[in-house]
Amino acid sequence: MREVTETELRRCFVNATRQELEQLPLPGLHEMIWDEREYLGWRDPRSPRLGYVVHWRGDELVGLVVRAAPGGLRPGIAAMCALCHSTQPATQVRMFSARLAGLEGDTGSTIGTYICDALDCSHIIRTGPPHLLTADRLASRSEALLGRVTRFTARVERAIRDA
Numbered sequence: 001m002r003e004v005t006e007t008e009l010r011r012c013f014v015n016a017t018r019q020e021l022e023q024l025p026l027p028g029l030h031e032m033i034w035d036e037r038e039y040l041g042w043r044d045p046r047s048p049r050l051g052y053v054v055h056w057r058g059d060e061l062v063g064l065v066v067r068a069a070p071g072g073l074r075p076g077i078a079a080m081c082a083l084c085h086s087t088q089p090a091t092q093v094r095m096f097s098a099r100l101a102g103l104e105g106d107t108g109s110t111i112g113t114y115i116c117d118a119l120d121c122s123h124i125i126r127t128g129p130p131h132l133l134t135a136d137r138l139a140s141r142s143e144a145l146l147g148r149v150t151r152f153t154a155r156v157e158r159a160i161r162d163a
């Protein structure tokens with residue numbers, strides 16, 4: 001993905017409350033390897049249930065605040081991330097929900113999906129046995145991941161508009 005600035009990041013969230021924006025923990029933008037990312041995802045070190053998913057749609061930066069479901073999937077089974085389609089131990093995949101309104105105190109509806117627990121799909125698809133990481137395979141996984149994250153944020157935005 002193209003590099004993002006702190007200012008762009010602070011403006012991009014479609015469903016953040018004012019308080020969430022004020023307390024937004026920024027990821028280390030200077031250490032980021034942008035070429036190896038389809039989206040920027042990070043968890044909030046102070047509010048362990050909060051996470052952030054940001055990507056470019058053309059020239060527009062789109063961001064979602066997501067909330068991890070309490071508990072998790074049953075350990076011992078395998079689960080698949082809906083964004084990168086990696087199958088992982090269930091403890092490393094979690095249900096995240098995006099609130100459909102940015103209003104303070106709103107407890108309305110959400111849209112959820114299963115995502116890698118650390119919101120690090122870009123890293124996950126680049127990890128694994130070398131024969132599964134050929135340039136061709138990586139390019140197609142990368143494109144598919146970007147397509148799925150783009151559809152997820154678009155679905156949330158549409159629902160916000162229609163709400």
Ligand SMILES: [Zn+2]
Pocket residue numbers: 081082083084085086115116120121124
């Ligand atoms: Zn994933």
